[in-house]
Amino acid sequence: MSDRPETDPAAGRRQVGMMGALRQLPPGIWVLGFVSMLMDISSELIHSLLPLFMVTTLGASALAVGFIEGLAEGTALIVRVFSGTLSDYLGKRKVVSVSGYALGAMSKPLFALASSVGLVMFARLIDRIGKGIRAAPRDALVADIAPAHLRGASFGLRQSLDTVGAFLGPLLAVIFMLWWKNDFRAVFWVAVIPGVLSVLLFAFGVREPVVVGGGKRTNPVSFASLGRLGAAYWWVVGVGAVFTLARFSEAFLVLRAQQGGIPVAWVPLVMVAMNVVYALTAYPFGRWSDQMNRNHLLALGLVVLMASDLVLAAGTHWSTILAGVALWGVHMGMTQGLLAALVAHTAPPDLRGTAYGFFNLVSGVAMLCASVVAGWLWEAHGAPTTFYAGAVFSGMALLALWPMARRPGHSP
Numbered sequence: 001m002s003d004r005p006e007t008d009p010a011a012g013r014r015q016v017g018m019m020g021a022l023r024q025l026p027p028g029i030w031v032l033g034f035v036s037m038l039m040d041i042s043s044e045l046i047h048s049l050l051p052l053f054m055v056t057t058l059g060a061s062a063l064a065v066g067f068i069e070g071l072a073e074g075t076a077l078i079v080r081v082f083s084g085t086l087s088d089y090l091g092k093r094k095v096v097s098v099s100g101y102a103l104g105a106m107s108k109p110l111f112a113l114a115s116s117v118g119l120v121m122f123a124r125l126i127d128r129i130g131k132g133i134r135a136a137p138r139d140a141l142v143a144d145i146a147p148a149h150l151r152g153a154s155f156g157l158r159q160s161l162d163t164v165g166a167f168l169g170p171l172l173a174v175i176f177m178l179w180w181k182n183d184f185r186a187v188f189w190v191a192v193i194p195g196v197l198s199v200l201l202f203a204f205g206v207r208e209p210v211v212v213g214g215g216k217r218t219n220p221v222s223f224a225s226l227g228r229l230g231a232a233y234w235w236v237v238g239v240g241a242v243f244t245l246a247r248f249s250e251a252f253l254v255l256r257a258q259q260g261g262i263p264v265a266w267v268p269l270v271m272v273a274m275n276v277v278y279a280l281t282a283y284p285f286g287r288w289s290d291q292m293n294r295n296h297l298l299a300l301g302l303v304v305l306m307a308s309d310l311v312l313a314a315g316t317h318w319s320t321i322l323a324g325v326a327l328w329g330v331h332m333g334m335t336q337g338l339l340a341a342l343v344a345h346t347a348p349p350d351l352r353g354t355a356y357g358f359f360n361l362v363s364g365v366a367m368l369c370a371s372v373v374a375g376w377l378w379e380a381h382g383a384p385t386t387f388y389a390g391a392v393f394s395g396m397a398l399l400a401l402w403p404m405a406r407r408p409g410h411s412p
Contacts, residue, residue, distance in 0.1 A: 024150060025150060028206050029154045029157060029158060030157070030161075031202075032145075032158055033160070034201060035206070039101060039105075039195060040163070040168075041168050041194040042165075042191045043169065043195075044165065044168075044271065045169045045176075045188070045194075046111050046188050046191050048267075048268035049268060050251075051065050052184075054120060057184060058116065060117045061379065063379045064375075066248075066371050066374055068117075068124055070367060070369070070371025071368060072128040075129060075364070076129065076131040076132040078360070078361050080136040080360040083137055084360075085357055088350060088351055088353040093138070093144070093353060094206060096134075097135075097141065100129075100131065100134025103130030104127050104130030105130075107126040108195050109188075109189070112188035135360065136353055137353055139155075139340055139343070140353040140355075142154055151344050152287060152289035152341045153283065155286055156284070156289075156337040156341075157282075157286065159337040160280075161279075163278040165194075167279060174266060176190060239298065240359055241365075243301075244366035245393055246393040246394040247370065247394075248390060249367070254267055254270060256316070256383055256387075257318075273325050274326065277325075278329040282337050283337075285297065285333050286337040289338045297334060297335075299398060300334060301331050302331075302394050302395075304330050304334065305390075305394045306391045306398070308325075308331060309388065309394060311323050312387040313386075313388045316383075324387075339359075343356055374386045
């Protein structure tokens with residue numbers, strides 16, 4: 001199936017500018033963005049401090065941090081294949097996604113209660129399983145609600161609001177850590193509040209569109225259904241996996257900041273800096289992806305990631321770390337919404353949940369591998385080697401993508 005939207009977006013691209021596109025986005029896109037923002041505030045209040053909590057309070061090693069982060073994020077991505085497929089089969093994306101948000105909110109108190117690395121790992125897995133359940137149906141719901149010629153803008157806006165939460169969370173973590181004199185557990189309890197608000201907003205603020213042509217349901221994971229996804233979709237899956245291999249867990253950005261001598265209470269500002277850049281760039285790049293060659297944007301995103309890794313490997317001064325982290329944020333803003341929009345463009349509407357699920361299944365395996373390797377390199381050869389290896393993987397990914405990036409046109 002072609003990655004072109006169901007209707008020709010040419011007229012919309014000629015007439016609608018960046019601000020005009022914002023005004024044309026349906027209310028459901030905005031609500032889903034704020035739902036993501038609240039849950040990210042909740043999650044990042046914890047995640048921005050969790051690597052330090054595990055290392056300084058619970059005595060975990062960098063390898064253990066890498067394993068837990070990789071396992072947690074990989075689990076979230078793998079679970080998405082099942083929730084996405086279920087949402088296609090039921091024809092009900094909202095109820096599946098809301099249940100995932102509820103599970104994520106329920107996991108937050110476990111971090112405050114954790115007295116061992118094992119309990120942190122259990123809480124992290126529950127939290128990420130919730131993310132895995134909600135993410136694919138939510139992305140498919142965004143694609144269902146969004147106008148065809150504004151899908152890049154819609155995913156960019158949702159990602160931008162999500163990332164506002166991702167920098168507000170660490171910023172609040174810094175404030176509360178200073179206020180409560182480095183009391184990790186007190187900060188973790190605060191995270192429960194925005195998590196609950198996120199579930200309530202989704203449950204009462206989003207109306208699921210009526211499924212067109214809803215009749216007898218077919219099995220989304222049958223060979224016939226998977227065959228309908230087409231070569232263009234599987235190309236996007238492969239590109240997403242390559243990007244994930246080149247980008248390991250952001251927990252290593254936090255640990256790198258600690259090596260630079262930044263006080264523990266201020267370390268979350270590193271994630272604030274990355275997510276501010278991410279939030280500011282996600283919507284513009286999402287909108288531009290509706291109007292330009294997406295392959296060029298993907299290739300440029302890999303170049304930026306390579307530059308980020310090299311800067312982070314080069315030194316530990318706080319200014320060097322912030323520069324590398326800012327470049328990491330630009331890379332995320334360039335590529336994450338774009339890859340989500342590409343899945344929507346290449347998958348049949350009735351298989352979008354399944355399509356996002358398989359996309360993230362493959363990416364989940366890649367994330368687990370990348371984070372475990374990064375943790376091993378950190379322990380065995382030091383932090384610079386970890387980031388130099390990331391730059392090498394980015395360069396290899398760029399070489400693999402380059403033949404496609406040289407092709408003219410709007411589509412991959």
